[in-house]
Amino acid sequence: MSIDIEDLAARIAAGERRALARGITLVESTRADHRAAAEALLDRLADPSRMALRVGLSGTPGVGKSSVIEALGLRLTGAGHRVAVLAVDPSSSRSGGSILGDKTRMERLSREARAFIRPSPAAAQLGGVARRTREAMMLCEAAGFDVVIVETVGVGQSETLVSRMTDVFLLLLAPAGGDELQGVKRGIMEIADLVLVNKADGDLAAQALRTRADYAGALRLMRARDTDPEGIPAARTISALTGDGLSEAWAEVERLAAWRRESGVTARRRAAQAGQWFEDELRAGIEALLSSDRALAARLDELRARVEAGHAAPGAAAREALDPLMRALDGAAESP
Amino acid sequence: MSIDIEDLAARIAAGERRALARGITLVESTRADHRAAAEALLDRLADPSRMALRVGLSGTPGVGKSSVIEALGLRLTGAGHRVAVLAVDPSSSRSGGSILGDKTRMERLSREARAFIRPSPAAAQLGGVARRTREAMMLCEAAGFDVVIVETVGVGQSETLVSRMTDVFLLLLAPAGGDELQGVKRGIMEIADLVLVNKADGDLAAQALRTRADYAGALRLMRARDTDPEGIPAARTISALTGDGLSEAWAEVERLAAWRRESGVTARRRAAQAGQWFEDELRAGIEALLSSDRALAARLDELRARVEAGHAAPGAAAREALDPLMRALDGAAESP
Numbered sequence: 005m006s007i008d009i010e011d012l013a014a015r016i017a018a019g020e021r022r023a024l025a026r027g028i029t030l031v032e033s034t035r036a037d038h039r040a041a042a043e044a045l046l047d048r049l050a051d052p053s054r055m056a057l058r059v060g061l062s063g064t065p066g067v068g069k070s071s072v073i074e075a076l077g078l079r080l081t082g083a084g085h086r087v088a089v090l091a092v093d094p095s096s097s098r099s100g101g102s103i104l105g106d107k108t109r110m111e112r113l114s115r116e117a118r119a120f121i122r123p124s125p126a127a128a129q130l131g132g133v134a135r136r137t138r139e140a141m142m143l144c145e146a147a148g149f150d151v152v153i154v155e156t157v158g159v160g161q162s163e164t165l166v167s168r169m170t171d172v173f174l175l176l177l178a179p180a181g182g183d184e185l186q187g188v189k190r191g192i193m194e195i196a197d198l199v200l201v202n203k204a205d206g207d208l209a210a211q212a213l214r215t216r217a218d219y220a221g222a223l224r225l226m227r228a229r230d231t232d233p234e235g236i237p238a239a240r241t242i243s244a245l246t247g248d249g250l251s252e253a254w255a256e257v258e259r260l261a262a263w264r265r266e267s268g269v270t271a272r273r274r275a276a277q278a279g280q281w282f283e284d285e286l287r288a289g290i291e292a293l294l295s296s297d298r299a300l301a302a303r304l305d306e307l308r309a310r311v312e313a314g315h316a317a318p319g320a321a322a323r324e325a326l327d328p329l330m331r332a333l334d335g336a337a338e339s340p
Numbered sequence: 341m342s343i344d345i346e347d348l349a350a351r352i353a354a355g356e357r358r359a360l361a362r363g364i365t366l367v368e369s370t371r372a373d374h375r376a377a378a379e380a381l382l383d384r385l386a387d388p389s390r391m392a393l394r395v396g397l398s399g400t401p402g403v404g405k406s407s408v409i410e411a412l413g414l415r416l417t418g419a420g421h422r423v424a425v426l427a428v429d430p431s432s433s434r435s436g437g438s439i440l441g442d443k444t445r446m447e448r449l450s451r452e453a454r455a456f457i458r459p460s461p462a463a464a465q466l467g468g469v470a471r472r473t474r475e476a477m478m479l480c481e482a483a484g485f486d487v488v489i490v491e492t493v494g495v496g497q498s499e500t501l502v503s504r505m506t507d508v509f510l511l512l513l514a515p516a517g518g519d520e521l522q523g524v525k526r527g528i529m530e531i532a533d534l535v536l537v538n539k540a541d542g543d544l545a546a547q548a549l550r551t552r553a554d555y556a557g558a559l560r561l562m563r564a565r566d567t568d569p570e571g572i573p574a575a576r577t578i579s580a581l582t583g584d585g586l587s588e589a590w591a592e593v594e595r596l597a598a599w600r601r602e603s604g605v606t607a608r609r610r611a612a613q614a615g616q617w618f619e620d621e622l623r624a625g626i627e628a629l630l631s632s633d634r635a636l637a638a639r640l641d642e643l644r645a646r647v648e649a650g651h652a653a654p655g656a657a658a659r660e661a662l663d664p665l666m667r668a669l670d671g672a673a674e675s676p
Contacts, residue, residue, distance in 0.1 A: 039655075040659075042655070043653065043655040043656040043659060044656065046653035046655060046656065047652060047653040047655075047656035047657075049653075050650060050651060050652055050653045051650070052649060052650025052651065055650075135655075139655070142653070274650070275648040275649070276648075278647045278648045278650065278654060279644055279647065279648045281647070281654035282643070282644050282647040282648075282654040282657055282658060284654070285654045285655045285657070285658035285659075286630070286640075286658040286661060286662070287623065287626075287627075288658070289658045289659060289661075289662045290623075290626050290630075290662065290665075291623075293662060293665065293666060294622070294626075304622075307618070308615055308618050311614045311615065311617070311618040312611040312612075312614045312615045312618075313388060313611070314386060314387070314388030314391075314610070314614065315386060315388065316383060316386055317379065317382035317383040317385075317386045317478070318614060318617035318618040318620070318621045319375075319378070319379040319382060319383075319471075319475070319621045320379040320380065320382065320383035321383075321618055321621070322618060322621035322622040322624070322625045323376075323379060323621075323625060325622060325625075326622070326625045326626065326629060329626075329629065329665070329668075330629060332665075332668035
């Protein structure tokens with residue numbers, strides 16, 4: 005495709021959903037020319053004044069993530085918010101996308117004019133998924149979406165990744181016996197700001213309350229209280245089916261987000277996140293550079309072969325490989 | 341310390357345990373001059389003909405890792421093997437080292453002339469732990485140890501890391517009820533070549549047998565059978581206390597290792613591992629390069645600040661940062 009970046013940027017900034025979808029397709033592409041265009045687009049749209057409330061939501065399959073996002077999303081769009089939903093599914097390259105793969109799972113929300121739903125791209129590496137998701141998030145913000153929900157399935161690394169690109173992190177659980185508390189990895193409990201026990205309706209209502217109580221205690225123990233306002237992290241019961249507890253849960257999210265904004269936590273956190281993304285991009289850029297320079301690439305192949313055969317140690321070989329780069333830099337520094 | 345690399349290499353190659361310990365201290369150091377010396381040492385000692393049987397062993401705390409390694413190690417040294425034991429404990433920076441922190445936990449083995457035991461270094465990053473462990477392993481091999489056991493505690497990422505630097509991976513379990521099978525992460529079951537159910541003695545003997553049966557079935561389902569000889573992966577009961585099953589378990593390890601060696605699996609796997617280590621070292625070297633070049637470092641700081649403030653997109657800023665490197669390389673290519 006031939007891309008008029010200026011035009012695309014203007015249409016995204018005007019909030020056009022089709023332009024936004026096209027922009028996301030661009031950042032998802034691995035073609036070199038697309039990547040350059042994507043970077044130009046993102047740089048043009050960089051605007052610190054347009055930042056959404058970024059909410060991460062994690063939960064194992066079957067816990068009702070789609071139903072909760074749909075119920076919550078409809079309330080938010082009904083109240084005038086513009087809501088974007090993105091997904092991080094590191095398993096999608098194998099499973100073909102188990103979350104958000106079918107938009108009809110959020111049929112009503114996807115028909116809303118103020119909502120935008122984008123499934124997870126199939127990507128081989130978690131690093132690739134991270135880049136695409138944060139870039140898609142930036143595009144959604146540039147398009148004027150003021151709430152971005154990033155959904156992920158519970159497999160450990162992806163939660164950390166999502167919590168590192170969002171402001172508030174929610175863990176969704178199903179009602180369960182107390183002995184199953186251990187099934188949630190400690191690391192995930194540590195990053196959760198709010199635990200929501202879904203399906204608190206009908207026969208499961210009482211069990212949901214007990215689960216909530218089990219987690220409320222565990223959460224408090226795991227978090228340093230002084231970084232958050234009174235009562236956070238918290239555990240709540242909700243029902244995507246009846247809508248019970250959703251407004252209260254969202255009020256809690258907003259209260260926490262407001263406290264973090266006012267106390268400077270959000271600004272510090274976003275600066276640190278952006279700095280980290282820069283480092284990630286730098287690393288990716290260097291790797292691309294190493295493989296694109298022909299003489300360097302040939303030298304690398306030769307050294308790699310020696311290391312693979314056990315005739316050279318990896319560290320010394322790497323040092324030797326980087327020698328021309330070092331000398332090139334020295335030369336560049338000495339020239340006027 | 342002033343280091344005579346040639347002398348140190350010679351003494352390590354002669355199998356001197358004190359020289360080996362000193363070499364490992366050198367590869368664990370983060371000082372730049374020590375790093376250069378460590379790389380020179382490793383490169384000098386690189387010798388594909390001196391390769392040990394590398395065995396990874398993982399298990400949660402309390403499962404009896406130290407007792408099993410001691411009992412197994414004493415049998416192996418008694419049979420003439422030279423056995424080195426290393427530990428990977430990613431949590432040691434926080435906990436102060438929960439595994440192998442106290443050599444007296446393997447008191448008898450540590451007194452053996454043909455054994456060498458080295459606790460996990462306190463390190464902040466898993467990447468750092470990986471590098472030091474594989475370098476320590478190379479030094480042990482250069483020193484003539486023909487069996488290297490790398491112990492790790494069960495926390496997910498460290499098992500993957502250890503399985504990537506060893507030839508055979510053992511998972512150690514305690515006797516447990518069948519409903520606890522789910523507690524072992526699927527990913528760890530997938531990399532285990534052999535599951536050893538310890539404490540198959542006294543009152544727990546019957547339960548150990550049931551646990552073995554539970555895992556035997558699960559293991560077979562999870563592994564592609566065609567890459568291994570008949571009957572592997574397998575589950576066995578052992579007792580570090582009585583010694584029951586240890587000889588049979590080790591025979592299984594050797595049978596698998598021999599099959600992998602003869603079928604070319606080991607050679608392919610080690611070449612791939614070495615290639616990956618080279619890539620890791622390359623990446624670390626580039627990062628060191630970027631921070632050591634002053635003009636480049638200043639430019640990086642400036643661009644990072646713009647990204648952190650939200651005024652530039654991470655990808656475009658990284659591209660800009662790498663521009664001088666790219667031009668330097670082009671210049672170097674053009675000069676005679």
